[in-house]
């Protein structure tokens with residue numbers, strides 16, 4: 001079986017404003033994600049996590065190596081087709097929910113399908129399926145500014161999955177949430193994954209990562225270590241992740 005996402009020797013060098021101080025941020029990252037996995041990427045601030053996610057999101061191009069999503073080499077998606085490629089293949093959840101205050105919840109969730117010129121029937125069918133699961137049924141006519149942070153993040157999650165993306169990308173999705181609301185969102189991500197949603201999440205939080213099935217640790221632009229959850233429950237996996245983080249930081 002071939003992997004959904006494949007990174008091979010991915011490198012990224014930033015050249016800065018005057019191109020005098022090249023900084024190699026990613027130094028040959030290789031890993032694969034199978035369909036149905038829920039993988040977290042952890043590492044210290046500046047380790048290159050967001051850089052890596054941006055490359056997978058086709059928001060930036062690697063300086064070397066290849067990234068393949070479901071047999072498509074991302075380097076070969078022309079720039080003017082990337083927005084369409086993202087819409088058709090990827091879902092995004094970020095720390096700041098990025099909802100449009102002029103639209104109600106329903107229209108915010110519909111947005112990616114409107115951009116994809118989907119029929120109203122398809123949009124309402126998909127919404128009817130996900131709104132109850134995300135606890136949004138009673139909120140559909142509200143505006144984002146009338147919602148709590150947790151509700152906003154659930155709307156953002158609904159908007160991310162309504163296109164049925166091959167890969168859901170989450171960048172610090174709990175960063176702006178209190179701990180109870182974070183737990184709810186992480187439970188939701190786990191539930192989406194249980195239903196088959198392949199998910200890749202960048203996070204600083206060991207608690208957030210403990211809801212995934214595998215954690216990749218990045219250090220100095222390389223994959224330093226990885227651990228699988230296996231049969232561990234979430235609390236046990238949290239302990240494993242914390243131990244791995246401590247071991248990684250002790251080697252400074």
Ligand SMILES: Nc1ncnc2c1ncn2[C@@H]1O[C@H](COP(=O)(O)OP(=O)(O)OP(=O)(O)O)[C@@H](O)[C@H]1O
Nearest residue numbers: 014015016025043044045046047048049050051052
């Ligand atoms: N557009 C850019 N131009 C130049 N340098 C950049 C750019 N984006 C990131 N960097 C540099 O690349 C390195 C890695 O940044 P990146 O944001 O990927 O790290 P990170 O692991 O996501 O950090 P954090 O956890 O703090 O978000 C940093 O040294 C940063 O200054």
